Amino acid sequence: MSNFLEEEVPPVNPLSMAAIEELGRCFLDQLVPEVLTEPGPLDVLELADTRLPKFGIHVCPASREEIGDRDGATDPKGDEEINILVTEQVWEDLELPPPQSHYAKSTVCHEIGHAILHVPVLRRRLLLDQVLARIPRAKLRPYEDPEWQGWAFAGAILMPSATLRMLATKEQRLNPELLSEVYKVSNQLARSHLKRLKWANYQQQ
Numbered sequence: 001m002s003n004f005l006e007e008e009v010p011p012v013n014p015l016s017m018a019a020i021e022e023l024g025r026c027f028l029d030q031l032v033p034e035v036l037t038e039p040g041p042l043d044v045l046e047l048a049d050t051r052l053p054k055f056g057i058h059v060c061p062a063s064r065e066e067i068g069d070r071d072g073a074t075d076p077k078g079d080e081e082i083n084i085l086v087t088e089q090v091w092e093d094l095e096l097p098p099p100q101s102h103y104a105k106s107t108v109c110h111e112i113g114h115a116i117l118h119v120p121v122l123r124r125r126l127l128l129d130q131v132l133a134r135i136p137r138a139k140l141r142p143y144e145d146p147e148w149q150g151w152a153f154a155g156a157i158l159m160p161s162a163t164l165r166m167l168a169t170k171e172q173r174l175n176p177e178l179l180s181e182v183y184k185v186s187n188q189l190a191r192s193h194l195k196r197l198k199w200a201n202y203q204q205q
């Protein structure tokens with residue numbers, strides 16, 4: 001836990017969960033509007049391979065020499081195309097059925113979150129010759145943390161609230177097991193997303 005809190009990250013603009021949800025909805029509405037019509041899994045491989053490149057975002061497999069000890073990284077440099085690097089293993093795992101693809105899908109969507117939420121901000125700072133200073137995560141509130149924001153965005157596009165509400169009825173409470181089955185994500189990701197939404201005990205009235 002201490003290493004996690006001591007990790008240094010660039011400060012970004014604060015974003016509430018509601019704001020991230022809306023940005024995720026707009027993203028899906030532009031690129032994959034069909035996933036907003038009924039509960040179901042997002043085809044992350046098709047999104048990365050076919051739809052994102054049309055909007056100047058490229059997800060590419062990379063070797064350990066290129067990416068280091070991370071499984072995904074988003075490059076803020078440049079002024080046009082955005083490049084997301086993931087390990088070759090992550091890229092290959094996108095083609096596997098769940099649950100083998102769970103980690104790969106969440107990793108790619110997390111990096112897409114950085115591309116959408118953070119790259120434009122960091123590029124403006126670089127354009128103004130501002131140093132991309134880093135501060136320990138322990139000094140940030142969750143909604144100021146780029147990693148928290150990235151995972152929140154991943155949850156918002158893998159389990160959009162518009163379809164979560166379709167699942168919830170007076171008889172059916174939302175729970176991690178249900179979300180894992182419907183959206184083909186891990187129980188851990190579903191549990192974290194419900195917690196961020198404050199829907200741990202959600203039941204539609």
